[in-house]
Amino acid sequence: MSNSHLFMKTGFPRAALNNGIGRYVCQLQRVTIKFCKNNGSSRGVRDFLEHDLVNFAKENPGIVVYVKPRRHRTPALSAEYLNGEKQLLFCRNYTREEVNKWLGLLRSQVRDTSAIRLRKMWHTDNPSIQGPWTPWTFRDPAQNLVEFPDPKLFKMETEQQTATEKLLEIFKAQQEAERKRANETG
Structure with a gap:
């Protein structure tokens, strides 16, 4: 196992700005x-600038668009994103439609630190000040001194009557009631 995780950022995955x-x-x-104004590999970018840049700027008023001509590049x-992250995409020999699609992707994605080491598998922004709940949270503290099985706290299985036994008792009681009626009438 490598130790490369020691140099990764740690934290919890969060929606950027609570998006x-x-x-x-x-x-x-x-x-x-x-x-580049002259290079052939910039033709698609130049076509995008001539035909689609104004529409893109009107549809996305919150995005600042800079155009920077460079020779032979x-x-x-x-x-650049709100959280300070930057992304560079080379567009060599792209068509006008491809440049438009890539700009749409850059606009719609959230660029955050893709590689972070998670501290835990769960996270909450508002941790409980009472502590975690357990099955023993609201139990009587007197149970700490009791030796189990204790008949005061729990009914023993031998004392409990099963559902089948209850049905047999009801059936026998009905048969005795029918015999008494038959003896009284007959």
Whole structure:
């Protein structure tokens, strides 16, 4: 077993900014589109900028979009999220539709630390101040000194009557009642 888990962040998996509890907050804060004006591998990114960038900015007013032309470099999308995480996606030879789909994915996903070491299998934001419940929580403390089996606390199995025995008694009582009626009338 390796010790690589010692260098991982520890914590509990949580929804970013309690997303889903109240209103939805888009986690993508900033997108930087980097491209080359002349290189052929940036053609899809340039087409996206000419045709779809304005619509994307209108549909997502909470996302800041930066356009950064660079000479002789591979086109890339750089995304920054509310929690400080960054993601870089290289878009070499992507079409306009592929760039649009990747931006949609970056917008909809929550980029948090994907590799965290879980401290426990369960977690609560509001721990109980009373402590955990056990089956002995509300029991009488006098039971601590009793030697079991104690007839005062529990009925012994020999004293209890089974359901079959009860039915046999009821049946015998009915038969005796019928005999007395038959003797009185006959």
